[in-house]
Amino acid sequence: MSEEQAGFIEKLMDNPIGLLVLSNGVLLVVYFLWGLFEIETIAPIPDALKAIILGGK
Amino acid sequence: MAILAPEKGWWQKKVASDEKTWIMFAAVVALALFVLMVGWHLLGKQNPSYIVYSTSPDEFYKLAQANWAKYKVGEEAGIPVVQPPPDADVFVLASTWKWEPVLVLKKGANYKFHVSSMDLLHGFSIQPVNMNFAIHPGYDYVLTFKPTSAGDFRLMCNEYCGPGHHTMIGKIKVED
Structure with a gap:
């Protein structure tokens, strides 16, 4: 089991194009999902703040 | 990326002690830079507010x-x-x-x-x-x-x- 795993990692380490694609691909996916999460979780302006602003002098 | 591919069977070879030292050194530098980056982001006054x-x-x-x-x-x-x-x-x-x-x-x-x-x-x-x-x-x-x-x-x-x-x-x- 451990030998099979080592074989896969060894193959990956010997594949510079695979490493290049993987290292860019991981960041691309992670940052894309992070960005979506950040945008989706932005709260609207709180009602209390709106009331203060619109509340006159 | 190295110019030449490593010898066959490099995976099974033991890592030499001087190489281990360099790996440790590089890991410590990378970790220190990461801590500095996050720390400065939190403590430095150069960042705008997050609201x-x-x-x-x-x-x-x-x-x-x-x-x-x-x-x-x-x-x-x-x-x-x-x-x-x-x-x-x-x-x-x-x-x-x-x-x-x-x-x-x-x-x-x-x-x-x-x-x-x-x-x-x-x-x-x-x-x-x-x-x-x-x-x-x-x-x-x-x-x-x-x-x-x-x-x-x-x-x-x-x-x-x-x-x-x-x-x-x-x-x-x-x-x-």
């Missing part, structure tokens, strides 16, 4: 109008001149191709800027202090702001926003 609210151009415009009506002291070329008291919320609105309002602020006082765009991406750039912030429509960016020197400052758009981009210049007056 952002979602809004709509219509809602922000309504809030800005109410805010300006409260603190308006005059008008310059059709643009309201607003003098908010210290610690007040200050609404700044970017649209093609103008900044509203003209602000009159007090040196050393704190203000809470709410900045948004009515139409497209603009760049909120205070010159000559070189404070920059990207402003997208649909979001209320809340920036805490404390002018530390008196004088006239220019508010420039530093994201190209069309043929009138270069004329998009606002004004902030800071009084002693």
